[in-house]
Amino acid sequence: MMKHPGLWLALGALIVAVVPCRGAAELRPVSLYLQWDHQSQFAGYYMAQDKGFYEAEGLDVTIVRGGPNCLPCESVGAGKGTFCITMLATALEKREAGIPLVLLAQVVNRSNFEIVAWKKPGGEGGPEILAPKDLQGRRVTIWETDFRTQYTAFFDSQGIHPEVLPQYYTLSLFLRHGADACSAMRYNEYHWLLQHGVREEDLTVFPLGDYGVPVPEDGIYALESTWKADPALCSAFARASLKGWEYARAHPDEALAATMTRVEEANLPTNRPHMRWMLEEILNSSFPDANGGWTFGSLSRASYEASCAMLLKYGVIAAAPKYETFVTKAESGNVESQ
Amino acid sequence: MWSPNKSLVWRLSILILGGAGLVLAAVLLFSQFSQSRLLIRQQCAQGEQITLASVNRINEMLGRVQTLTQAAALSLSADAIDEEKLSPWLESLLTANPDVSSLAVAYARTEPGAKFGLTRVSRADGIVATDPFVDVDHEMMQDWCYLPRHLGQPVWVEPFFDPILKETAVTYSVPVHAPDGSLHAIVACEISLQGIRELLDELDLGESGMAILLSAQGVYISHPVRSYEMSQTMFSVAESLGENGKPLPELANLARTLLACETGLTKYRRSADDTPSYIFYRPVPLTGWSLSVTIPEEQILAPLKKQNAINLTIGLIGGFLLLIASVMLAFSLTKPLHQLAAAAGRLAMGDFEAPLPKVRRGDEIGRLTTSFSQMREDLKSYIEELTNTTAAKEKIASELAIAHQIQLGIVPKLFPPYPDRNDLDLFAALEPAREVGGDLYDFALLDEDHLYVAIGDVSGKGVPASLLMAVGKTLLKSTMHAVRDPARTLAMVNDELAAGNDSCMFITAFCGILNLSSGHFTYANAGHNPPLLIPLSGPPKYLRARPGPALGAMENVRYRNMDETLSDRELLVLYTDGVTEAMSTSSEMFGEDRLLAIVTASRENDAETLVSHIMENVHKHASGAEQSDDITILAVRSCASARKSPAAQPARAPDTSIALENKREKLDEMVAWLEAASESFGIPPAETMALNLALEEWFVNVVSYAFSDSARHEILLRLWKEQNRVIVAIEDDGAPFDPTAQAAPNTAAGIEERQIGGLGIHFIRKTMNSMSYSRENGKNLVVLEKHLA
Incomplete structure (x- = not known):
């Protein structure tokens, strides 16, 4: 296509001129606040960091772990962090609460929210929980946090009214049969139960996504001001992060190792098989399968508007921002420009 | 030398070692089995005991915490909680219980809608103090609050890592309910699990x-x-x-x-x-x-393994010692065997003096040595005996061979005996048995017309029989020549043999004289089998009439001559009892009838074929049975019709004649005369040549031998030419010499051994159709006749 040799030479000269500019001294320091403790949920960012994808974009990224006492959106809102990972519902809620976040890239497009119930809560011979209606009047523990809306939407859609108990950091109450069902993420709590002696055949699982509550999850966010001030920076970060995810998908063992390194450094009470499970589930819900359904890294308008509608209905937000305002397409815009 | 010895040594050693090894292995295996079961049983008991003791101690530690917490909860249940007093009370409680690391109370405030209050005291570096700041909301979400609150009962929460203690800890948490059932307070007590971990680490496992x-x-x-x-x-x-x-x-x-x-x-x-x-x-x-x-x-099982190693070492050392002992034993056993084997080997080479091992013990080897020694002695004497016996046997065998030679050498064996006589057909055969028998046969022409035949069988076998046979044969022939009378011959020979016959041996004999011209046969029989007479046609018969006693049995016996006239070509067969008494394998005798039948059936044949035929049949009859007696057959027939009439000179005067002086130089004259005659009478060249050679032969013969003096003699040749023959008569006045009486030359004999002139006469006979001799007026007259083609 480019037949003129002079053009090649010019391009080569340009590369030679640009590359030295991206020396270590000139890396731009940014920080990424994770939604939770180190775990495979964030393996793509670890890979982007470890494999130098951030550095290649001229970024010096500090990854800050989240957790019970560390709120990523608030940190970004307060200007402590440049980027954060959070869920769509949370981001919209925070935006209305005064933290003007915009989406740079949507990583997890499939919902991992589930309700896990004991199949036979009253022991052998008692009434069984096999369908959502069986949860009627049952004690169900649900996260107290911003995830709650989706469960409410689920109960409403099924027309059931369980006795909802708060759920915090552990599943001890469910395990001790203090509750008949509990909320769980497929990639985390569900497998945690299996690792603590619960047999799959003793459980009934209701994935919320299967019941019309398809709320996209993890996305990369930045303040709207950051995006407007330096879209190139945001694009570069989003691009490098997605590249990290692609790499993690191609090299799951490396991604697992990178995760375990961080888990062990932080002395977190988890284990490798659990992280492997989580990685697999996160990759499955990030990358579309053969049937498609979504584009990796993007949030579709339909998905966005369905989520907004649900949040509006339950009063989580009073008004939904425009798709074009909230969803920057930082990743795709720049991908196309390359 | 070593290998057979070695194999026995090894077999013994392996047997002993293998047996001992098997016993050792069985003992080891059994002890392994039983001891491992015992050890495992002991270990199980011990393991269960350790587990039980540890569990009890853990339970006890936890129990104290549980008691403390429950007591505290009990004291809180009655009253409304005074926040001011709570802290010192908890501090005093914590101080009093040094193994507890922290105590906390979450309590419902009396004001409506108010949050829970929380007071916690903990021990840091040994100092008990109330925590200045606690996040009540956060703590209320923790299991230690969350679980008792929703379960409504005391709980041991899951152990957790306490970041302040930097140790694993566990909390016991008791809810206190108000009388109306609402949650009044939660009392929790945390202890470090370090003590429990140390307890478990110290277990001796x-x-x-x-x-x-x-x-x-x-x-x-x-x-x-x-x-x-x-x-x-x-x-x-x-x-x-x-x-x-x-x-x-x-x-x-x-x-x-x-x-x-x-x-x-x-x-x-x-x-x-x-x-x-x-x-x-x-x-x-x-x-x-x-x-x-x-x-x-x-x-x-480690101690057992160690013990097994020790046992195995002991076993191996024991086995090695046992191996040495068994090899030594095996060597001591096999050494004498080895020596015996060497002695046996030398014995096989003929050495009877090889040393034998000393007999030290009366065991099997000792007995074997004694037996071997005895065997060797017996063998030695046996071999000596055998040597003597063999020498004797060889001597006997050589004597038998000599007798054999005598018997076969003494009877005439040349057939046909008179080749020039086509009027006589004679053949005889003698097959001696393995041991020498005493059969004999004989024949001779007493003169031109008279043939003497005899057959005999000496009683007994061996050398004496053959000697007697020789004597008998010689006597019979010489006597017959002298007396020409069969009966008298037998009587004379009988007397001769009977006199001084100490060994009481005798001969059965048959002899006779056959007149070849007339067929008249005179014979006498001294106890012999009757001969057979077979005419060409008509019934055959045995000449059975009046046999006399055998020769040599007693003196002064008279024999009678018998007469028989044989028709032309009638066959006379003489035989001995070896023929008729030949036994088959089923002990059946050949018999006279069978002989008669065979001879009759083949009477057309000549004598030789007939005799061979009889022999074949006898052998067939015996079919491999051992021949017990000599078999002798003599067959003779006269063919008067085939007799040549001797050449005779015609009565008329010769066609030509010549008289020659007895000098070799005159030979040329004779040849010239013959050639002239041939020419004038038209004698063909081939006949002329034959006549010439025969005449030359005879002329030289006469010149060379007929005259003993040096005087001049005249040899007269006369020639007649008939229609298809030529007759030549040669007359000389030399010493009488009958060429027709000369036996056929032994052409198989060496040239020096032949009688001089024999070949020449034989040649004349062959080339001429007829030759006759007569002595008339003191002159030899030889007439030769040659037919013309």
Whole structure:
């Protein structure tokens, strides 16, 4: 296509001129606040960091772990962090609460929210929980946090009214049969139960996504001001992060190792098989399968508007921002420009 | 030399060692089996005891905390909580219980809608103090509040890592309810699990035994691999060991058994190092934790392994000593055998003097040596005896051979005996038995017309018989020549033999004289088988008439001559009892009838064919049975019709004649005369040549031998030419010499041994059709006749 040799030479000269500019001294320091403790949920960012994808974009990224006492959106809102990972519902809620976040890239497009119930809560011979209606009047523990809306939407859609108990950091109450069902993420709590002696055949699982509550999850966010001030920076970060995810998908063992390194450094009470499970589930819900359904890294308008509608209905937000305002397409815009 | 010895040595050694080894192996195996069972049983008891004791101590430690917490809760239940007093009270409680690390009380405030209050005292570096700041909301979300609140009962929460203590800790939490059932307060007491871990670490479980404390949710509270603690569950370990993300079923099942608070003992393959191990498990009753103690089977059996090694070493040393002993024993046993073998080998080479081992013991080898020695002596004497016997036998055998030669050498064996006589057909055969018998036959022409024939059988066998046969044969012939009378001959020979016949041997004999012209046969029989007469046609017969006694049996016996006239070509067959008494394998005799039949059937044949035919039949009859007697057959027939009339000179005057002086130079004259005659009478050249050669031969013969003086003699030749023959007469006055009486020359004999002139006469006979001789007026007259083609 480019037949003129002079053009090649010019391009080569340009590369030679640009590359030295991206020396270590000139890396731009940014920080990424994770939604939770180190775990495979964030393996793509670890890979982007470890494999130098951030550095290649001229970024010096500090990854800050989240957790019970560390709120990523608030940190970004307060200007402590440049980027954060959070869920769509949370981001919209925070935006209305005064933290003007915009989406740079949507990583997890499939919902991992589930309700896990004991199949036979009253022991052998008692009434069984096999369908959502069986949860009627049952004690169900649900996260107290911003995830709650989706469960409410689920109960409403099924027309059931369980006795909802708060759920915090552990599943001890469910395990001790203090509750008949509990909320769980497929990639985390569900497998945690299996690792603590619960047999799959003793459980009934209701994935919320299967019941019309398809709320996209993890996305990369930045303040709207950051995006407007330096879209190139945001694009570069989003691009490098997605590249990290692609790499993690191609090299799951490396991604697992990178995760375990961080888990062990932080002395977190988890284990490798659990992280492997989580990685697999996160990759499955990030990358579309053969049937498609979504584009990796993007949030579709339909998905966005369905989520907004649900949040509006339950009063989580009073008004939904425009798709074009909230969803920057930082990743795709720049991908196309390359 | 060494190998047979070695094999016996090794066989003995291996037998002894193998037996001992088998016994040793059996003992070792049995002791291994029984002792391993004993050890495992002991270890099981011990393991169960250790587990029980540990569980009891853990339970006791936890029990104290439980009691303390419950007592505190009890004291809170009655009154409204005074926040001011709570802190000092808790501090005093904590101080009084040094093993408790912190105490906390969450309480409902009396104001409506107010949050829970929380007071916590903890021990930091040994100093008890109230925590200045606590996040009530956060704590209320923690299990220690959350669980008793929603379960409505005291709970042991899951062990956790306390970041302040930097140790694993566990909290016991008791809810206090108001009389109206609402939650009044929660009292919690936290203790470090360090003490429990130390307790488990100090258990004496041997080198690779291990104690594991598992929480009620399967999390490792205490594990030899520290990194497992609080991060791994037994199920996660099972998952990492399993394939395709599926938990290792064996370990997962074991984990479920443990979490089900069961007490027991199981053998399984320990996942950490995949060794067969015994696991003892027992729940901690207060918390639902499970304590398990794992001891590898290898460790349990280690002392046994050590003992086995010692036993094996002792066994091997013992075996080695046993090997030396057995080899020595084997050598002491086989050494004399070795010597015996050497002696036997030398014995085989003929050495009877090889040394034998000394007989020291009366055991089997000693007896073998004695027997061997005896055998050698017996063998020696036997060989000596055998040598003597063999020498004697050889002597006998050589005597027999001599007798054989005598018998066969004495009878005439040249057939046809008179080749020039086509009027006589004679053949005889004698087959001696293996031991020499005494058969004889004989014949001779007494004159032109008279043939003497005889056959005989000497009683007995061997050399004496053959000698008697020789004597008998000679006597018979010479006497017959002299007396020409069969009966008288027999009588004379009988007298001769009977006189001085000490050994009482005798001869049966038959003899006779056959007139070849007339067929008249005169014979006499001295106890011999009757001969057979077979005419060409008509019935045959035996000449049975009046046989006399055998020769040599007694003196002065008279024999009678018998007469018989044989027709032309009638066959006379003489034979001995070897023919008629030949036995078949089924003991059947050949018999006279069979002989008669055979001879009759083949009477057309000549004598030789007939005799051979009889012999064949006799052999066929015997069919391999051993010949017990000599078989002798003599067959003779006269063919008067075939007799040549001797050449005779015609009565008329010769056609030509010549008289020659007895000088060799005159030969040319004779040849010239013959050629002239041939020419004038038209004698063909071939006949002329034959006549010439015959005449030359005879002329030289006469010139050379007929005259003993040197005087001049005249040889007269006369020639007649008839229609188809030529007759030549030669007359000389030399010494009488009858060429026709000369026996046929032995052409097989060496040239020097032949009678002079024999060949010449033979030549004349062959070339001429007829030759006659007569002596008339003191002159030899030879007439030759040659037919013309």
